[in-house]
Amino acid sequence: MDFIPNTKQDQEDMLKEINIGNVSELFKDIPDKVLLKDKLKIPSGLSEIEIKDLLKKISEMSNISFSYFLGAGAYKHFIPSVVNHIVSRSEFYTAYTPYQPEISQGMLQAIYEYQTMVCSLTGMEVANASMYDGASALAESCIMAVNITKRNEILMSKAVHPDYRQVVETYCKAHSFSLVEVDFEGGVTAVDVLKEKISDKTAAFLVQSPNFFGCIEDLNEIEKIVHDNGALFNVCVVEATSLGILKSPGSFNADIFVGEGQSFGNPINFGGPHLGIMATKQMYVRHLPGRIVGGTVDSEGERGYILNLQAREQHIRREKASSNICSNEALCALTATVYLSSLGKNGLRKVSELCLQKAYYLAEGLSKIGVEIKFKADFYNEFVVKVDDASRVNSELLKKGIVGGLELSKYYPELSNCLLFCVTELNTREEIDKLVGVVKG
Amino acid sequence: MKLIFEKSVKGRTGASLPELDVSMKQVLSNELIREDLLLPEVSEVDVVRHYTALSRRNFGVDNGFYPLGSCTMKYNPKVNEDVAGLSGFTDCHPLQPYNQGCLKLMYHLEKMLCEICGMDAFTLQPAAGAHGELTGLMMVKAYFEGENRNKIITPDSSHGTNPASGSMCGFETITIKSNSKGQVDIDELKNVLDGDVAAVMLTIPNTLGIFEAEILEITKLVHENGSLVYMDGANMNALMGIVKPGDMGIDILHLNLHKTFGTPHGGGGPGSGPVGVKKELAKFLPNPSIVLNDDIYEFTNNSNSIGKVKAFYGNFNVMVKAFTYIRALGCSGLKGVSENAVLNANYMKEKLKKHYKLSYDLVCKHEFVLSDEDMPNDVTTADIAKRLLDYGYHPPTVYFPLIVHGAIMIEPNETESKEMLDKFIDVMIKIKDEAGTDPDIVKTAPHTTVVKRLDAVKAARELDLRFKF
Numbered sequence: 001m002d003f004i005p006n007t008k009q010d011q012e013d014m015l016k017e018i019n020i021g022n023v024s025e026l027f028k029d030i031p032d033k034v035l036l037k038d039k040l041k042i043p044s045g046l047s048e049i050e051i052k053d054l055l056k057k058i059s060e061m062s063n064i065s066f067s068y069f070l071g072a073g074a075y076k077h078f079i080p081s082v083v084n085h086i087v088s089r090s091e092f093y094t095a096y097t098p099y100q101p102e103i104s105q106g107m108l109q110a111i112y113e114y115q116t117m118v119c120s121l122t123g124m125e126v127a128n129a130s131m132y133d134g135a136s137a138l139a140e141s142c143i144m145a146v147n148i149t150k151r152n153e154i155l156m157s158k159a160v161h162p163d164y165r166q167v168v169e170t171y172c173k174a175h176s177f178s179l180v181e182v183d184f185e186g187g188v189t190a191v192d193v194l195k196e197k198i199s200d201k202t203a204a205f206l207v208q209s210p211n212f213f214g215c216i217e218d219l220n221e222i223e224k225i226v227h228d229n230g231a232l233f234n235v236c237v238v239e240a241t242s243l244g245i246l247k248s249p250g251s252f253n254a255d256i257f258v259g260e261g262q263s264f265g266n267p268i269n270f271g272g273p274h275l276g277i278m279a280t281k282q283m284y285v286r287h288l289p290g291r292i293v294g295g296t297v298d299s300e301g302e303r304g305y306i307l308n309l310q311a312r313e314q315h316i317r318r319e320k321a322s323s324n325i326c327s328n329e330a331l332c333a334l335t336a337t338v339y340l341s342s343l344g345k346n347g348l349r350k351v352s353e354l355c356l357q358k359a360y361y362l363a364e365g366l367s368k369i370g371v372e373i374k375f376k377a378d379f380y381n382e383f384v385v386k387v388d389d390a391s392r393v394n395s396e397l398l399k400k401g402i403v404g405g406l407e408l409s410k411y412y413p414e415l416s417n418c419l420l421f422c423v424t425e426l427n428t429r430e431e432i433d434k435l436v437g438v439v440k441g
Numbered sequence: 442m443k444l445i446f447e448k449s450v451k452g453r454t455g456a457s458l459p460e461l462d463v464s465m466k467q468v469l470s471n472e473l474i475r476e477d478l479l480l481p482e483v484s485e486v487d488v489v490r491h492y493t494a495l496s497r498r499n500f501g502v503d504n505g506f507y508p509l510g511s512c513t514m515k516y517n518p519k520v521n522e523d524v525a526g527l528s529g530f531t532d533c534h535p536l537q538p539y540n541q542g543c544l545k546l547m548y549h550l551e552k553m554l555c556e557i558c559g560m561d562a563f564t565l566q567p568a569a570g571a572h573g574e575l576t577g578l579m580m581v582k583a584y585f586e587g588e589n590r591n592k593i594i595t596p597d598s599s600h601g602t603n604p605a606s607g608s609m610c611g612f613e614t615i616t617i618k619s620n621s622k623g624q625v626d627i628d629e630l631k632n633v634l635d636g637d638v639a640a641v642m643l644t645i646p647n648t649l650g651i652f653e654a655e656i657l658e659i660t661k662l663v664h665e666n667g668s669l670v671y672m673d674g675a676n677m678n679a680l681m682g683i684v685k686p687g688d689m690g691i692d693i694l695h696l697n698l699h700k701t702f703g704t705p706h707g708g709g710g711p712g713s714g715p716v717g718v719k720k721e722l723a724k725f726l727p728n729p730s731i732v733l734n735d736d737i738y739e740f741t742n743n744s745n746s747i748g749k750v751k752a753f754y755g756n757f758n759v760m761v762k763a764f765t766y767i768r769a770l771g772c773s774g775l776k777g778v779s780e781n782a783v784l785n786a787n788y789m790k791e792k793l794k795k796h797y798k799l800s801y802d803l804v805c806k807h808e809f810v811l812s813d814e815d816m817p818n819d820v821t822t823a824d825i826a827k828r829l830l831d832y833g834y835h836p837p838t839v840y841f842p843l844i845v846h847g848a849i850m851i852e853p854n855e856t857e858s859k860e861m862l863d864k865f866i867d868v869m870i871k872i873k874d875e876a877g878t879d880p881d882i883v884k885t886a887p888h889t890t891v892v893k894r895l896d897a898v899k900a901a902r903e904l905d906l907r908f909k910f
Contacts, residue, residue, distance in 0.1 A: 001769040003516050003703075004781050005858035014784060014859055018791040023780050026787055026804055027683055029654045034688045040681075041556050045771025048520050055765055059529030061542030073752055074535050080456040082485055086492040094501030094517050096509055097709040102830055102890040105442070106499030107708040110492070113445050116907040120479040126906050129709065132568035135752035143609070163752035166728075170748030174579045174610045216473060247475045260752075270543045271535030271753025272568065273711030285904070291709065296900035299885075304892035308900045315601040315841070319614045324605035327569040327699065330709030341445050341488045342455040345480040350458050353465075361463040378469055403537050429462040 001048055065401070067431040069362075071382050071422025072212070072406045073134075073161050073238055074271060075263045077351070078425055080342045083265045087335050097291075097327065101306040107330065108305035111293040114337040121243040121340075122257045123250020124279035128290035130333040131276025131325065134260030135164040138206060138236050139171035140323055141256045141278065144287050145204035145232040147322065152177055153201045155194070155231070159184040159211035161238055162411040168206065177203075187215040187375025187384065195225055204232040204256070209249070210242055213420065214359075214382025215375055219252040232256060240264050240277070240336075241424075242380045244352030256280045265339025266332050275332040286312060289323030354425035355381035358432065362423050365436040374418055382422045384408065390417040393439060400438050402431070442498065445481045445491050446908050455485040479910050498891050499708070500835055506861055510808045510838035510850025511600070511648060513678045513700035520769065521703065521762035530761050535753040543757060544738035548731045550764045551715075557767075557775065558674070558694060559687025560717035564726045566755040570675055573695030573714025574606035574642075579747045580693065580718065580725040581640045581669055582610050590639035590668070596625055598648045598842040603673060612639065619844060623649040623801040625659055634666040640693075644673040645686065648842040648850070649801055650786065650808035652679075660690025669693060669722075677701040678854065679783055679806035682776025686717075693718045702763035713759040729754070781855035782807040785862060789853055792866045796873045800845045807854065813847030816873070818880035822847035825872055827894060828886035832868045 006014070015022065027035065046054065068076050087093060091106060098104030098111075111129045118127035131137035142154045154172055156165060158181050165181070172179040180197055182205075183190045189207055198205065205226045209217035219235065226233045234256040235249035240263040249257050261275030262268070280288050286309065294308030312322045343351065359381040363373055366385055374384040387393050390407045397404040405419030412418075423432065483491070501507075507514035525531075529542050551563040567573040578593070593612045595603045596619050604614035615633050620626040624647065634641075641663045646652045653659060660670050672686050672694035678701045680686070686694050698704050699712035706712070718726065725747050729740035770778065783806050790799065790809040797811040813822040826836035826849075838850035853862055875883050887893060 001518070001520070002774045002777055003518060003856050004777060005856065006781060006785075010859045011781070011784060014788045018788055020787070023784055026783050026806075029652050029804055030684050031654075031657050031689075034657070034684050036682060036684060040772040040775060042553055042767065042772040042775070045774040046769055048769075051520060051765060051769045052524060054768060055524035055761070056527065058542045058546055059524070059527040061545060062529045062533045063539035064528055064532040066537075068534060068537075070534055070536060072536055076532075076534070078456075078458065080485075082455065082488055086489070086496070088522070089493070089496040090503035090517075091496040091499040091501045093705045093707050094503045095499050095708045096507065096512055096514060096706045096835070100500075100826070100830065100836055101895050102827070102887050102892055103498075103500040103835065104708075105891055106495035106497065109442065109444070109498070110495055112907070116444075116446065117480060119907050120910075126904075132572060133751055136568070136572070136750065161752065163749060166749040167751060170579065170727075170750060171609075173748070174575075174582060176611055216469075244478065245475065246473055251475070267531040267758075268534055269531055270533045270540070270757040272751070272756040273758055274752070282904075285906070292906055294900040295905040296896045298893040298895050300893050302892050304895045306895045306897055306900055308897075308904070308906065311901075313601075317605075318601045319604035319608045321601065321605040321608070324571045324575055324602045324609055325569070326571040326602050327706070327710040327712040329568070329707075329711045331705075331707030332711055334708065337445075338488065338492055341481050341483060341491070342485065343480075344449075344454045344456075344482045345478050346452075346454045346482065347456045347458065348480060349478060354458065354461055356468060357461055357463055357465060360466065360468045378473065398538065403534070406536055425458060432463075 001045060066403045067401060068403045069405055069421050069423060069435060070403045072420055073163060074268050075239055076268060076424055076426055077241065077263050079265050082342050083335055083338045086338045087331055092334060093331055098307060101304065105304060108293050110334050110337055112295060112305050114333045115293060117337060117340050118277055118279050121248065122279050123248030124257045125282040126285045127279035128288050128292050130328040130330060131278050131290055132329060133274040133276045134236060134238050134258060135167040137258035137276035137278045138164050139168045140289050141234045141258050142168060142172060142177060142204060143175060144256060145234060146177060147287050148284060149203045149232060151201055151203040154179050154204055154206065155182055155198055155202050156206040157182050157184065157189040159189055159213060160206060160208040160236065161212045187213045187377045188217050189222060191221055198225060198229045198231060200230060202229060202231040204234045206234045206236060208236040208238060210239060210380040213375060213384050214379040215377035216379060223252050239381060241352050241355060244348040245356060246380065261336045264336035266335050273329055273332050275329045275336055287322055290325050290328060351425050355423060358427055359383065359423040362421065362432045365432065366439060369436060369440045371439060381424060382420055384418050384420050386418050388417065390419050393419065397438055402435055442494060444908050445483065448483055448487055448491060449481045451482055453482040453484050455483055455488045505833055506857060506865055507835040508837045508851045508853050509835065510852040511675055513852060513854055515703055515854040516856035517703055517705040518766065521765045524765050525758050525761040530758065541738055544731055546764050547760060548733060548738055550760055553767050554696065554715060554717060557681055558717045559685025561720040562723040562726060563715050563717045565715045565760055566727045566751055567714040567716060568751055568756050569710060569712040570695055570697040570714040571602040571606060572750060573716045574602055575609055576727060576750050577671055577693050577695055577716045578606050578610045578612065580722055583725045583747050584722055585639050590637055592637045593639055594633055594641045597844050599642065599644060600648060600673060603642045622803060623651050624653050627655060627658060630659065630662060634662060638666060638668045640669040640671045642671045642673060644676055646676050646679050646806040649810050650805040651801060651803055652806055656689050664690065675700060676807065679779055681779045683779050693722055698759055698763040703766045704759045704762040711756050711759055713756040778855050785853040785855060785857060789851060789862055789866060793869055796870050808850055808852035810845050811849040812845050817877045820876035820880055820883050822849050824883045824886060828872050828883045830887040831889045834865060
């Protein structure tokens with residue numbers, strides 16, 4: 001398959017019209033000693049039938065026919081059929097970034113709607129058009145905080161997702177920010193440790209809620225401490241559906257919100273593409289990285305949308321840009337917008353209630369058979385249990401067609417034989433009962 | 442067109458969920474629960490009509506010719522979309538066992554990219570080209586740890602992400618002027634190469650569409666200086682099967698799968714920006730990497746790694762499409778892509794240079810740059826771009842690179858036919874004529890689009906960045 005319309009004859013005609021003998025003349029400015037004389041060592045091309053067959057075989061080497069009780073930053077949720085039909089429309093997915101607004105009003109308006117929904121859900125005042133994912137958005141929120149406060153130290157809770165913490169560490173090292181971690185206790189950020197470590201050198205404190213262990217953090221208390229020290233309060237949400245039921249980070253006076261929007265209609269896709277969400281207070285808008293869509297009017301007074309405040313971005317400010325981000329996750333943001341429109345106010349609330357109730361039902365069921373729920377803190381749809389032999393529990397579950405919780409010991413050595421379970425609206429009562437039955441045995 | 446919120450009617454919903462099958466309990470105290478939730482309340486038909494209507498106010502490659510220079514807006518094969526939708530890919534959790542299909546695909550994609558680029562190892566973790574540049578520069582920084590190399594050098598034609606990525610790693614960017622042939626000025630380069638320079642960042646072919654004819658001399662000088670050569674691989678569509686960056690002295694590069702390898706642009710992403718390196722840099726690649734041990738694909742972590750730039754492993758679903766593309770085209774197909782991309786661009790350049798000022802009259806690769814100098818009646822590049830909209834075309838890239846006055850960067854790519862190129866050339870000639878005989882119609886364009894020219898100044902002054910309920 002090659003998708004090249006021009007035939008050999010077309011090519012010859014074209015060469016003739018521009019007085020070139022053959023195509024290799026167009027490459028004679030390349031030093032002869034590096035011009036490839038042999039073919040690339042890649043197999044010959046395939047027809048559509050063969051390529052489909054090949055990919056089907058590869059896809060079947062992964063097994064997805066399980067009941068899943070695994071989250072830890074990537075969540076299986078119901079995706080209404082509508083979503084895929086809309087985002088498969090090629091006017092959306094084959095389009096470029098909307099730099100020519102007159103023919104991109106579709107995507108621009110959709111992103112404006114996305115920004116609105118993000119502000120609504122997070123309680124923040126302005127949102128951007130997306131970042132790569134929650135982890136890189138969290139890392140960029142550090143850069144934003146340092147630019148705003150002119151302080152160089154980032155404080156981060158150890159209860160933030162381990163991958164996210166690694167990404168923050170990687171970015172902080174590149175920028176020469178100092179990074180200090182704050183321990184957790186009882187599954188949530190240890191507030192007394194935070195009080196001890198925060199100072200007037202701190203640009204921001206990063207907290208995730210519900211955190212990696214599924215526990216809901218005391219954002220009220222943390223906010224007071226952070227703001228008393230003149231630092232920024234950066235709140236991260238990784239299970240986006242929690243925003244359907246829990247009080248918004250904006251209502252706790254968060255300065256910068258970052259999140260992972262994969263739960264909003266995006267398939268799990270082995271970890272990507274996901275959706276970085278970023279939002280902030282109006283007063284910090286010029287420090288916000290990424291694209292932002294704004295409303296305006298055209299020369300005839302008709303309402304339209306454009307990419308706004310481009311002077312923050314790399315194509316204009318170059319080395320002075322607030323970030324280097326260019327392509328982001330626009331189609332995933334569109335996916336989230338369609339998902340949220342489809343479910344709407346009532347539907348999203350219902351999803352959150354289902355997740356919450358089913359998670360507590362599982363916790364109760366496990367508790368009743370003597371399994372220790374590790375942390376006493378309130379949780380949303382994930383929680384940690386301690387068992388005698390975590391890997392044995394998971395292998396028994398797998399034999400019965402169940403993917404169990406994440407083994408935590410490799411991320412937190414102090415949490416040996418602990419499993420992080422996740423329950424969503426996709427898990428039925430039967431599945432939950434079955435899981436409890438297997439663990440009991 | 443109205444916003445979805447303006448179509449909201451209390452009580453409506455567009456999705457259905459099953460009833461709760463366990464008993465409802467008060468599990469959280471009320472003070473944790475939110476009371477507000479401002480989202481639309483619309484039925485499924487409203488959702489479909491609204492977003493369908495929005496899609497019809499958008500223009501993708503499937504709608505028409507999209508000669509955006511440096512973006513490589515080639516046709517997105519539909520078979521790629523289909524196989525990427527296979528549930529073994531979409532439903533696989535990144536942390537689950539029984540993931541061999543996903544790991545195998547990633548492993549072999551890395552190997553094929555190594556072969557295409559002449560590099561020793563790849564990471565697929567970065568989510569976009571700029572993310573790849575950042576990752577690459579972090580690795581450069583790690584490579585020189587202990588030495589005080591805090592500068593990078595880029596030509597004045599470089600993409601804005603190059604210096605922006607440099608700043609994100611604490612590098613100072615030195616910009617060097619291009620010579621009269623639009624290429625790196627060797628003397629200028631020699632002047633700035635010193636012990637502070639970590640890397641020279643080059644786009645090859647450059648953003649004028651011109652190949653750096655003295656590339657071997659350039660990489661030799663940079664290496665003699667103890668520095669590394671980073672290649673911005675955005676323009677790789679001109680080189681596949683023709684030459685390997687690794688053979689030219691490139692130490693590290695990034696690719697854009699959503700450009701060269703035909704994965705869709707999505708209206709602004711998701712993309713994928715893999716980074717390829719020579720073996721001296723391989724230990725710095727982000728964690729985890731994928732290894733093959735006795736027929737089992739596994740993740741492994743390297744203690745010298747720069748860390749991670751994204752949660753999990755990268756934009757996997759984009760990788761599926763790129764893998765499929767490479768296997769469908771095969772070795773000869775990939776070379777055919779580059780040959781035809783370059784032929785199409787040279788064909789257009791030769792025809793249009795009679796009517797528009799050509800920035801540099803040299804053989805080009807897959808793109809070339811015109812200028813609005815010599816346009817009659819002060820008609821600008823912006824005007825030309827807007828007038829092209831009236832004729833049903835997406836304009837080329839405009840006002841980049843900065844070193845050409847009113848740059849018009851045209852990249853036809855290989856998936857366009859001779860007739861399409863001829864039609865576009867005719868329209869460009871027509872607009873040039875209009876600029877002479879009826880300049881107003883060009884200066885007030887577009888006329889036929891759903892909105893006319895939008896007021897960006899007003900937008901920046903009166904910020905309206907979300908709907909207020």
